[in-house]
Amino acid sequence: MGLDQIKGRIAAAETANGRAPGSVTLIAVSKVQPPDRVQAVLDAGQRVFGENYVQEAAGKWPDWRARYPGVELHMIGPLQTNKLKPALELFDAIHTLDRPSLAQKLARQVQARGACPQLFVQVNTGAEPQKAGITPDVADEFIAECWALDLSLTGLMCIPPDEADPLPHFLLLRALAARNGLTGLSMGMSADFETAIAAGATHVRVGSAIFGQRSYA
Numbered sequence: 001m002g003l004d005q006i007k008g009r010i011a012a013a014e015t016a017n018g019r020a021p022g023s024v025t026l027i028a029v030s031k032v033q034p035p036d037r038v039q040a041v042l043d044a045g046q047r048v049f050g051e052n053y054v055q056e057a058a059g060k061w062p063d064w065r066a067r068y069p070g071v072e073l074h075m076i077g078p079l080q081t082n083k084l085k086p087a088l089e090l091f092d093a094i095h096t097l098d099r100p101s102l103a104q105k106l107a108r109q110v111q112a113r114g115a116c117p118q119l120f121v122q123v124n125t126g127a128e129p130q131k132a133g134i135t136p137d138v139a140d141e142f143i144a145e146c147w148a149l150d151l152s153l154t155g156l157m158c159i160p161p162d163e164a165d166p167l168p169h170f171l172l173l174r175a176l177a178a179r180n181g182l183t184g185l186s187m188g189m190s191a192d193f194e195t196a197i198a199a200g201a202t203h204v205r206v207g208s209a210i211f212g213q214r215s216y217a
């Protein structure tokens, strides 16, 4: 598929849905990809990337950051509390704020550092037991708790259930964001980013459609 085609499809979806050109941020998800593929996408001018694992990101991004000015790194994988400190050193955005213990620790670190990354609350829109994210029934309460901790939130994030039609999940996330006065919507991946843009996504997280299939071997 490739970067240019994905950018073209995002631009077309913006136009088709009356969205301003450039209003959707493409996060190129580079987890587990061979370095030459990531470097090719950096060389093509992409600067916003997503990673799932703190350790993997720490191993590869400091060097690329030094060589490619303007890189913006987004944490999109589950975040363990004991990885928070290195995560804050690496990432410009965290999409997986999903529980009070993490919010409390994050608030302390943000105060100590005097800087806060962009923050998205992950909502488990399908209420799947195996999946991370705050469930929709307690999302409003959790968002209020983040504000009480002085955390400034950019928006909400979701990963719809594997086999489900994603649209109702995207619309649920949009409704949750709207009633909490949040404008950021991190939703849509390789298979469904156009549907997500139609539903109001501001950030799409696209991996395999840009870089090719991931090999975990």
Ligand SMILES: *Cc1c(COP(=O)(O)O)cnc(C)c1O
Binding pocket: 029, 031, 052, 076, 077, 159, 189, 190, 191, 205, 206, 207, 208, 209
């Ligand atoms: C891996 C991952 C993606 C990218 O998935 P693709 O299907 O390869 O586009 C997006 N979001 C999250 C949270 C991921 O873990």
